[in-house]
Amino acid sequence: MYVAGVHVVRRWIWISENGQSADATVLGVRMAWFQPKILSEDPIYVRSPTSPAYVIRYRYHDQLGDSYEGHSRYFSMTGAMPKPGDHGLARFDPQHPAKSIWIQEP
Numbered sequence: 001m002y003v004a005g006v007h008v009v010r011r012w013i014w015i016s017e018n019g020q021s022a023d024a025t026v027l028g029v030r031m032a033w034f035q036p037k038i039l040s041e042d043p044i045y046v047r048s049p050t051s052p053a054y055v056i057r058y059r060y061h062d063q064l065g066d067s068y069e070g071h072s073r074y075f076s077m078t079g080a081m082p083k084p085g086d087h088g089l090a091r092f093d094p095q096h097p098a099k100s101i102w103i104q105e106p
Contacts, residue, residue: 019091022060062097072102
């Protein structure tokens, strides 16, 4: 389990630094079933016990125009709740376009 978690985090870091950017369309936002204690220097990823964590489901297109769907990691809402149809930024691995991360709130 630990090794799998390390692999996922390494992939997130690689994609955030080397991935190709793509406009992403919000498909939905839901409260995360698991409410973790999130510690981060980025305020969007920090939550208090009274602020629930959310997950964004999104769609983006790769360099060939193929469509893919992804979901964000846990985050706390710092502004208006995104809604289906809003746009944000995702990054994906050009060699494996189905592997992506959500970068920016709509």
